[in-house]
Amino acid sequence: xxxxxxxxxxxxxxxxxxxxxxxxxxxxxxxxxxxxxxxxxxxxxxxxxxxxxxxxxxxxxxxxxxxxxxxxxxxxxxxxxxxxxxxxxxxxxxxxxxxxxxxxxxxxxxxxxxxxxxxxxxxxxxxxxxxxxxxxxxxxxxxxxxxxxxxxxxxxxxxxxxxxxxxxxxxxxxxxxxxxxxxxxxxxxxxxxxxxxxxxxxxxxxxxxxxxxxxxxxxxxxxxxxxxxxxxxxxxxx
Numbered sequence: 001x002x003x004x005x006x007x008x009x010x011x012x013x014x015x016x017x018x019x020x021x022x023x024x025x026x027x028x029x030x031x032x033x034x035x036x037x038x039x040x041x042x043x044x045x046x047x048x049x050x051x052x053x054x055x056x057x058x059x060x061x062x063x064x065x066x067x068x069x070x071x072x073x074x075x076x077x078x079x080x081x082x083x084x085x086x087x088x089x090x091x092x093x094x095x096x097x098x099x100x101x102x103x104x105x106x107x108x109x110x111x112x113x114x115x116x117x118x119x120x121x122x123x124x125x126x127x128x129x130x131x132x133x134x135x136x137x138x139x140x141x142x143x144x145x146x147x148x149x150x151x152x153x154x155x156x157x158x159x160x161x162x163x164x165x166x167x168x169x170x171x172x173x174x175x176x177x178x179x180x181x182x183x184x185x186x187x188x189x190x191x192x193x194x195x196x197x198x199x200x201x202x203x204x205x206x207x208x209x210x211x212x213x214x215x216x217x218x219x220x221x222x223x224x225x226x227x228x229x230x231x232x233x234x235x236x237x238x
Contacts (some may be wrong), residue, residue: 001075018229039064039065040061040065041210044057045102050195051105051163052191054237055221056221057223059216059218060211060212061214061217062214063213066082066214067080067082083113084185085105085156086111087155087160089213089237090102091210096201102199103187103188103197103198104190105186106186107178109181110181110183111180112177114176115175119156129153130152144165148163159238162190163192166193170194175199180203184204186198187204214237217233
């Protein structure tokens with residue numbers, strides 16, 4: 001059989017498959033786009049700013065209906081039934097460049113936020129800091145884990161892990177009180193000494209918040225040949 005004949009048969013097969021499946025594909029695509037736009041989404045996390053809660057290579061589930069409903073493919077809100085609360089992990093558009101970020105809500109409208117030596121104060125009260133539960137595993141690379149200091153920080157009704165890396169130079173570990181006005185939120189990463197957050201780009205607007213990150217769907221170690229982190233699959237974010 002000639003090479004030309006093989007190519008013709010392959011092209012003929014592909015054309016038949018396309019004609020057979022194109023309607024189904026269009027339905028799937030045009031059905032998923034509005035769904036992803038308004039109800040649920042996912043977000044790959046490429047940076048360490050939310051370590052140890054979220055690791056590089058995690059894909060997180062985003063509940064876009066946690067705080068309201070938007071018209072598909074737009075930013076227009078048609079329903080609003082809740083607001084982000086302190087401790088929530090949210091996905092938002094950066095006030096600087098519009099890139100999607102994953103951060104934790106620290107301050108909500110009416111709050112006064114202050115930081116002293118990597119400890120947060122909300123409305124003049126220091127957040128509770130303590131040791132992490134026995135058996136806590138950061139999931140970080142060993143050389144980084146040795147350089148980091150971990151603690152459990154409690155904000156609102158929930159506790160979560162935070163970390164600092166004392167060897168990082170130039171980290172903003174203290175700032176004067178900041179008042180959070182209506183419609184604005186103060187957000188930070190759990191990896192306090194490397195996160196680019198409201199300490200740098202200022203307060204986030206309510207309309208820039210896309211939804212709440214609630215679970216890790218899948219996780220692959222981007223620093224180790226995309227090895228799967230099986231223990232993180234379908235795990236709840238705290």
